Amino acid sequence: xxxxxxxxxxxAVAIFIFSCGDLNVKNQTQTDYQSIFINMDSLxxxxxxxxxxxxxxxxxxxxxxxxxxxxxxxxxxxxxxLNFFAELDIxxxxxxxxxxxxxxxxxxxxxRTGKLGPQIIELKRSPSNSLLxxxxxxxxxxxxxxxxxxxxxxxxQESSELRRYEFSGYQKLLFRDTVFFSVMAEFQ
Numbered sequence: 338x339x340x341x342x343x344x345x346x347x348x349a350v351a352i353f354i355f356s357c358g359d360l361n362v363k364n365q366t367q368t369d370y371q372s373i374f375i376n377m378d379s380l381x382x383x384x385x386x387x388x389x390x391x392x393x394x395x396x397x398x399x400x401x402x403x404x405x406x407x408x409x410x411x412x413x414x415x416x417x418x419l420n421f422f423a424e425l426d427i428x429x430x431x432x433x434x435x436x437x438x439x440x441x442x443x444x445x446x447x448x449r450t451g452k453l454g455p456q457i458i459e460l461k462r463s464p465s466n467s468l469l470x471x472x473x474x475x476x477x478x479x480x481x482x483x484x485x486x487x488x489x490x491x492x493x494q495e496s497s498e499l500r501r502y503e504f505s506g507y508q509k510l511l512f513r514d515t516v517f518f519s520v521m522a523e524f525q
Contacts, residue, residue: 374447375460375468377426381419384499385412392525398505399518410524418520421504422488425473427454443469463494484508500524 393410396403408414427436427447435451447458454475461470469492476485486506493500505519 374426374428374458375471376428377423380468381416381422384419385415387498388415388524393522394525395520395522397518397520400516418502418504418522421486422471422473422490422502424475424486425455425458425471425488427458465494467494467497468492469494481511482509498524 388410389412391410393406393408395406395408397406398404432451432454435449435453436447437450439446439448443462443464445460445462447455449456456474456476458471458473460468461472463469471488471490471492473488474486475488477483484506486504489501489503490499491501492498501521501523503519503521505517507515507517509515
């Protein structure tokens with residue numbers, strides 16, 4: 338009777354050891370995947386904190402109507418604009434295996450190979466590895482809706498502060514006109 342009990346204990350210990358080892362492999366893989374791209378939420382929040390109160394020249398175009406503004410940036414308006422860039426966050430597990438990553442000197446590009454997420458993202462870094470520019474394109478389409486957006490962020494090489502950002506694109510709903518928009522902002 339003691340032999341089956343001993344086998345049960347050995348089996349339980351073996352299952353425990355192998356399952357713990359497997360969890361560590363999964364966590365390491367997820368960490369490695371997340372490290373291949375920057376955390377957009379952190380980048381956006383850091384830039385909002387650094388740029389609040391700075392002078393900002395902003396140009397907004399909607400359906401051909403252009404408006405230019407000179408203003409002092411505040412956290413709410415910066416968050417409203419910069420949160421559009423959160424669409425470029427491909428560090429989520431959902432996007433694992435969806436991108437082909439290529440490096441050409443200081444430029445690292447992420448080209449979508451699957452059906453989810455932005456089509457392409459490019460990061461340009463300085464020789465000291467600070468982020469100089471981030472560009473991306475996101476297109477969605479189904480039977481009722483199509484939309485395309487292009488994004489650009491440019492950073493100061495020394496301070497890593499956001500100098501300029503742009504996003505533009507269009508949105509088309511079934512039985513509606515296409516709406517074109519663009520926002521360009523530059524910190525002074």
